[in-house]
Amino acid sequence: MSTSNQPSPEDRTLHRQWFVACLAGELRSRPFSRTVLGTPIVLFRGQGKIVALLDRCPHRNVPLSAGKVIGDCVQCPYHGWQFDSTGACVHRPGVIDAAPQPIAVTEFPVVEQGGQVWINLDPGATHSPPSRPWHADPAFGHFHWIDSVEATFADAIENLLDGTHTPFVHSGLVRSASQQQRFSAIVRVKPDYVEAEYLNEGKQSGWISQLFERDRAASYGRFVPPCVAELEYTSQRGTEFVLNAHFTPESPTRLRVYSTVSLRKTLVPMFLKRLLVTPLFRRVLNQDRHILEQQQANIHRFGQAEYTSWDADLLRGFIDHWLRTGILPVMDEERRVEFEL
């Protein structure tokens, strides 16, 4: 995203997309404020419907998120103007027979899906948020958590999908630097995503794998536009574990991250798995946050970013291409890369 006044191609792409604004469970009886791509939003549950409006009262600029929900409306805390679920001002207390004025705040499209509330800053958006097959599959249990990180959109998505940092940033947890392994990666573009399939990995040497994985058949890292980085691990019986990290840019260098973990249901109850998995993944994500924030601080120190990519950087080119154009590039053939790591 650019910081100048002229929107960059990346800005133009992002401003047409769906992002996760919050978890459905975060929306209670009070209005709720979130920033998406620099735009302050107020979210609230009207009667039977989630509403997203620009978080600024047109009367005197007060945040509507500081007000109250009354029926289907949000009420401004300053002079009590009320705005309905379309953003129209439907009540202004104080003057009898005031001349009618067509006053409204911008309303944004919202969709509740997979326990998340999705928003699009393009009021005319006609497509829908991306959906992944596991989220509606009764064979899987899910849990969510929320994080934030100082990083650019592309750097953060790349980080989650990049396997080559794991021996260094997550030494011992995901893969150990002292036990090298050979494996293959195949990169392919599908209509809705680009993926790297990792083959011949066997069981990983890190202790997350030792604890939670059956023998691994293949794993996948996917960028699912507009905002999902997905890791899928399969065993001989199929998908075992999926992490979907949904990245929502608040600003060019600050992201909120809404992660959904989907685990195949087994005899071990979900709450127990959650109890075991959460501290480990918190640790991994904290390590990623730390390196991403070092990267971002150094880009800031130098005033600009410079990148030198090579064969191991499997998906970054696709993420950058999508950001510039809004579409994934066509790839005539799969690409295979052999790793020793």
Ligand code: FES
């Ligand atoms: S500032 Fe909102 S009603 Fe006056």
Ligand SMILES: [Fe+2]
């Ligand atoms: Fe990582």
